[in-house]
Every structure is written in C-alpha cells, then in structure tokens.
Amino acid sequence: MLEVIRDAYPETFEGLDPSKPLGETVFSGPTPHPNAVLNLFVQEKLTSALPVAYYMAVRRGLDSLMDGCLPASARLPPETLKVAMRGLIALREMELKETHRLILGPEAAHQCSSTACPSRGAVGPTRWKAYQSFVDRLTDSCGTGTKILQVISPDDVRGDDCYGFCEDYVRGWRHGHVGVRGKAWAALPDVFGFKL
Secondary structure, three states: OHHHHHHHOOOOOOOOOOOOOOHHHHOOOOOOOHHHHHHHHHHHOOHHHHHHHHHHHHOOOHHHHOOOOOOHHHOOOHHHHHHHHHHHHHHHHHHHHHHHHHHHOHHHOOOOOOOOOOOOOOOOHHHHHHHHHHHHHHOOOOOOOOOOOOOOOOOOOOHHHOOOOOHHHHHHHHHHHHHHHHHHHHHHHHHOOOOO
16 A cells, blocks of 8 residues: 555656656545645655655635635644645735746747737737736646646647637647646645655
C-alpha cells in the first residue's frame, strides 16, 4: 500500500507519468474525500506525501475545505485548514500570474498561423475579452480552486474553437504550461510551509 501512496502522492515532478492518477482515486473502495486523506497523512506523519495531499484538498476550493456537512474524518482541524488556505491563495496567485504571463507576456510572441489570431495586433476590448475568456477556460475561472497541476490535453484547449486563437498559439501555450506545472510542483513544499 505504501508504494501505491508514493505513486499517487509523489515527491517530485520529474519522471511523473501524466496518465497515472494522482490523489485519492488510487484507494480501493469508495473514493475518500481529499480532506480525509489529508487528515490521515497529517496524523500518520507521511511528510513526503503531504504536499500533494494538501494540493488535492485545495484544488476543490474553499467550500470543500470548510464543508461542515462532511463526515468527521474529512473535517479539517484549524491548523491544517490554516495551512491549506494559505497554500490555496499562493497557488491561485501563481496560477493567474503564470497564465497571464504565458498568454500576454513577451514569451507569448510567436509567428501565428493566422492573421486573424487575437494574439496579433494591439490590445483592445475585443482582444482583451478573448484573452480573458481563454484564461477563464484554462484556470479555475470561478476562483474557488486551482488547476495549476492539471495536465492540459489538446481537447482542453483547441485553436479552432478557442476564441479564435490559432493552433500555433495554443500549442505554444500548452508547451509553456508544462513549465508552469514544474514550477508549481517545485513550490508545493514551500507553499504549504515545510521543506522535504
């Protein structure tokens, strides 16, 4: 069972197989709430698994972290909740900052395959609306959780139906998102207040 936990709650992004599930889905029987898994790992002092356990809990957002209707095993004690909330805020800030940097920053400049791509030309209301819609689709647009470690597949973002952005632009974003995931992964221990 410890090997399964190590695979589902790994310490490093390096060599991570994106097709393998992370988190609570690896447990047999009914899938436990991420908060219950986090409580178990904190109680058992499974330090190496805690950064991912915290992430799996915070990716659902504040409502899930503070849900009073959950069973007792999934209600977070005050100190764990405090760490989780601090981490959620830090990851949300990173997610939004890095996504905007990828989409609007100088590294986003490239040769588009379409003259109609919103990534060309001056930023006006129409272009800004396309960018904001694009960012909302790729992040947790309602702001309750985070998708920063989620693997982006071609079906998640397609140039032909994504607010007019060309396929070359979208491909560049997907490639850049791998770097964002790596940066976020490396930051998880600090984000949740401990070093491994």
